Amino acid sequence: MRFASTILAATTLVLLNANSAHAYGVLGHTLTGQIAQLFLTPKTASQISTILPASYEGLLSNAAPWPDKIRFLDQYKWATPMHFVNPPNDNPPEQCLFEYVYGGQDNVNAIFNMTATLKQFQLTPPTNVGDEKKREDALKFFVHFMGDIHQPLHDSTPFRGGNDAPIKFGKSKSNLHSLWDTLLLTKDVKERFGDNPQAYLDDTIKLTKTIWKSEAASWTSCGPADSQPANPWSSVTKQVKTVCPIQWATVTNALDCTYVWKDYSASRDYSTDYFQKVTGPSTDFLYQKLLAQSGIRMAAALNEIFDPASTLSASEGTVVKRSELPPRYKRAVEEALAR
Numbered sequence: 001m002r003f004a005s006t007i008l009a010a011t012t013l014v015l016l017n018a019n020s021a022h023a024y025g026v027l028g029h030t031l032t033g034q035i036a037q038l039f040l041t042p043k044t045a046s047q048i049s050t051i052l053p054a055s056y057e058g059l060l061s062n063a064a065p066w067p068d069k070i071r072f073l074d075q076y077k078w079a080t081p082m083h084f085v086n087p088p089n090d091n092p093p094e095q096c097l098f099e100y101v102y103g104g105q106d107n108v109n110a111i112f113n114m115t116a117t118l119k120q121f122q123l124t125p126p127t128n129v130g131d132e133k134k135r136e137d138a139l140k141f142f143v144h145f146m147g148d149i150h151q152p153l154h155d156s157t158p159f160r161g162g163n164d165a166p167i168k169f170g171k172s173k174s175n176l177h178s179l180w181d182t183l184l185l186t187k188d189v190k191e192r193f194g195d196n197p198q199a200y201l202d203d204t205i206k207l208t209k210t211i212w213k214s215e216a217a218s219w220t221s222c223g224p225a226d227s228q229p230a231n232p233w234s235s236v237t238k239q240v241k242t243v244c245p246i247q248w249a250t251v252t253n254a255l256d257c258t259y260v261w262k263d264y265s266a267s268r269d270y271s272t273d274y275f276q277k278v279t280g281p282s283t284d285f286l287y288q289k290l291l292a293q294s295g296i297r298m299a300a301a302l303n304e305i306f307d308p309a310s311t312l313s314a315s316e317g318t319v320v321k322r323s324e325l326p327p328r329y330k331r332a333v334e335e336a337l338a339r
Contacts, residue, residue, distance in 0.1 A: 025182035026065045027189075027197065028291065032147040033061035034201055035295025036302070043307040044299075051139055060143050060298070067144040079141065082110035083148050085249060090157040093264065096257035098155065098250040102231050107149050109231065111245040114142035116233035118305050119240055143298060149245055150294040152260045153177045155253040165264065170271040179270055180260065184287050187271065188279045204288045211284060212292065219293050220300035222247060242300040252290070259286065 037060050040048070049058030056062040067083070070076045085106040087098045100108060117138035126132040148154045153176065159165040162176030169183050193199040208216050222244035228234060229246060237243060259278055268274070279287045303310055 025185065026068075028151075028181065028185055029064035029068075029144060029147045030061045031185075031197070031201060031204070031291050032150075032294040032298065033059065033064035033143055035204065035292055036060050036143070036146075036298040038205065039296055039299035039303075041303050041307045041310045043310065044303045044305075047306045048139065048302065051136055053136070063140045064143045064147060066140045078105075079110070081105045082107055082141070082145060084154045084161055085149075086157040086161075087155070087253065088157070090253065090256075092156060092158065092256040092261040094257075096156075096254050098246075098253040100246050100249070102229065107145055107154060108245040108249055110141065110145050111149065111243065112231045112233050112237050114138045114145065115240055115243045115301065115305070116236040118142060118302075119236045122305055142301075146298040146301075147294050149248055150252055150290045151180055152252050152255045152290075153180050155249045156256045156260070158261075162260075166266045168267065168269045168271075170269065176260070176264070176270075183270075184275060184279055187275060188287065192279075200288075204292050207285060207288060208292050208296070212289060216292075216296065219296050240301060240304050242297070242304050248293075248297070255286075259283065 037045070040060075045058060048060065052058060052063055067076075067079060071080065082105060085100075085104075085108050087100070089095070089097045089099055091097075103109065117134065121131065121135040121138075126135055153162040156162065159176070162180070163178075165176040167174055167176055167179060169179065174183060189195060189197050189200045193203065220242045222241060226244035226247040227241045228238035231237060277283055279285065
């Protein structure tokens with residue numbers, strides 16, 4: 001199974017609009033794409049390679065950051081609210097409540113939408129350049145939105161998903177959302193893995209086969225009501241039983257009360273005990289687990305769409321043979337992390 005290790009630098013955070021949240025940093029999205037690539041079947045990987053532009057080298061990790069890069073283009077402004085979802089009665093840490101409304105423009109509906117688009121084009125292949133572009137965009141949006149839904153503050157309402165919740169992080173000032181987008185990840189890569197994102201990725205894969213092994217097999221299981229809800233695209237999405245963004249968002253939203261917003265204080269230094277807890281063994285490496293869940297679920301859905309006859313489980317990926325970062329990517333990441 002081919003898996004090329006091309007990790008891109010995480011250099012900036014992206015503000016979507018006044019009512020939205022930052023998206024996962026480039027490194028976070030790239031890692032989810034890398035993880036998913038490992039668990040694709042050969043047939044799925046081959047089809048994805050034909051859908052993506054040649055410059056992407058068939059890699060989901062190269063596609064994952066794209067929706068943030070085109071966010072300011074007029075033809076894509078319709079996608080701006082699809083990076084997040086704001087449950088109406090959500091109020092962590094007192095109450096985490098994910099009540100979902102079908103048919104809106106948000107992250108959950110976006111995942112249903114892109115799933116339906118990919119499935120429909122699989123059933124009826126594109127016959128013109130315009131449809132081919134729609135399929136390509138749907139794939140890139142799907143990969144990106146799958147990362148967003150596993151970031152707890154993309155499923156949280158107050159203070160614009162934490163963007164307006166100031167924090168201290170060592171000697172720097174930031175906000176709670178940026179903490180979960182980028183700061184936790186880059187600090188973890190620096191401190192535990194010597195500024196080596198490849199080592200972080202390899203460790204994440206190892207954890208799926210060790211301490212998370214017993215639960216990882218259930219990450220791609222959806223209840224019948226969760227995988228086939230009455231959404232506007234249900235006539236198609238009901239055929240893809242591994243996609244249940246309502247279920248995922250409900251579980252991730254609950255983390256806002258138990259970990260993310262717990263004991264929130266603008267004067268607290270989030271680079272110390274808070275960082276150690278959400279990235280360390282006491283929570284089974286929670287931050288890494290969310291990245292792994294995103295990638296494995298992404299792969300399961302894509303395999304079901306593009307290779308439905310496959311019996312490969314999402315937890316049966318094989319260790320990559322090509323594990324070293326090409327030097328030019330390694331240097332770019334090191335420079336970004338050193339800033």
